[in-house]
Amino acid sequence: MSHPLLAAAATTSTARSLTIVLFIIFVLITLGITVWASRQTRNATDFYAGGRSFSGFQNGMAIGGDYMSAASFLGIAGIIALSGYDGFLYSIGFLVAWLVALLLVAELMRNSGKYTMADVLAFRLSQRPVRTAAAVSTITVSIFYLLAQMVGAGALVALLLGIKPGQTFLGMSAGTAKVATIIFVGVLMIVYVVVGGMKGTTYVQIVKAFLLMCGAILMTLLVLAAFRFNLSGLLGSAAEKSGKGAAFLEPGLKYGKEVAGNAKETFYNKMDLLSLGIALVLGTAGLPHILTRFYTVPDGRAARKSVLWAIGLIGVFYLMTLALGFGSAALVGGKAITAQDKAGNTAAPQLAQALGEKYLGGSGGGAVMLAVIAAVAFATILAVVAGLTLASSSSLSHDFYANVIKRGQASERQEIRVARVSAFAIGAVSIVLAIFAQSLNVAFLVALAFAVAASGNLPAILYSLFWRRFTTAGATAAIYGGLVSAVVLVFFSPVVSGTPTAMFPHHDWHWFPLSNPGIISIPIGFLCGWLGTVLSRERADEAKYAEMEVRSLTGAGAH
């Protein structure tokens, strides 16, 4: 190493080429699986539900792959690295949420549905209105989530490959490279879904979950080893390096901030924290791409097993976010992280580089570790967007086309063809929207997707499974009421306008003080479902409810 600057430049380009090579290997392997899966995909059950041939363990891995998004791998590690303890709230909410799915939703839903969330609602209610409502909500939630992931992917790839404004990459400027990344990610996700259907997408999730777990375990062990497996030592070092002292290890640096002398502001901040906490825990069991995963196993018992595996996997992963986050704070430092990315999204890759330098020796070792973790992050993004595209295209085809437009008279071949066209269309729309939204701050869309899922979908599902009197009017009221209230409140909230970090920082039309609508919109969703039911003259269909209850609890006649 004759010249430190030259060495650093060489390291970046080594890491960059290695990342690209590893990523290409991942893409080739997953494309191979996708083509293989397409040969196994013959009927609608294969396309929508992977032939229901997956085991509880396989589906548990796939759920982990669908759920552990870049927002949790990079986002939570970044929040902990910069704001300390507060990032842990996400980890906890995202995990505890799985108890709702385990205890109340997974098995009953698997036993009474076929391909989509709406199947459960349509079992005993009027097909067309509830399927329309469910399709609208599924597509809205999925597009919000997709958009956040794809815009994130563009920014992330630029950062991970080290393309800074003014530099070029393969002859492209940073801006062009971002757009190219969004298109590349979008096209790949369309290919996975259109060609591989649920079978292909599930294997992509499994491979990704495996890689992500390996990467996270490796980094966690190295971080802990650096502190001789002394957790207190790691925390102390992180707190000291952050410059915030003990406060770094306590709640309150990011969420529920106390503003001295401003009681109103403090009150709103704390309400916002509670609102976020509720949406995180109730949103998961209403996310369409998670719900459709329960249909890939043969019966309710396998659905239970898959959620148990998922809880184990996801729990271990979120525990490791502590080591990753505090490890980045201690070994990389907040200054170095914010220099790369203000939101802290590059904390985990930067930590990988630091660990590689420490354990594999020199900048070469750092480059190797950085490349590996960056490739894992790409794989993570790709798998999640594929899951979202599949869930929304299934709903568009099975709910809207086959049952609303064709009134259940579409053939399987027609339905699969429409599902493939829908995946293509939804993918294309997301690519275009993501390109337009890339300069906007859209990180709030993930929280909004959780809020809509908790406010609209969850009440409809729970009422439908457990409340005999529940009616069509109740279901549509819950879904539209929850969806509209969450979206409207966020539109008039400080994350969309009126603050420097808002989506539109130079305009101000906000009047709702909270960034997270859940604390208001979730009760509205449940209330609408109840009111819609008690106010309508419609009588619940006793025989249909009996059939659904028996089937959902015993698994009789499940298909």
Next chain:
Amino acid sequence: MSTETPVPPADPSAAPSRRAVADADAYLAVERSPEFAELRRALRGFVFPMTVAFFVWYALYVILSAYARGFMSVKIVGHINVALVFGLLQFVSTFLIAWLYARYAGRRLDPLAERLRARVEGERG
């Protein structure tokens, strides 16, 4: 699965076949049987209280994070404070509830469900 039978597309406007009427009667009969009431009670008796319990426990954690900062910042050992331990306990409780439910479902719910399922499928032919 071997029990997987092709099901014709649901069509509410079509006149119900004799088979469908027989099926509906079979389901109604099972739903009104004491054995099914027992299964329903066993399921709801576990999942409803457990849901309330974990939700209250989680809400307590979030509320303390918002309003009891002094308590959460008390150090227990070295740099490990109440907030961290409380957070880790949420993981412990989640794993514990998942394990308890798996055990309960395997011992109590599955045998009941299996018997009723055999009966429904026997009656449906």
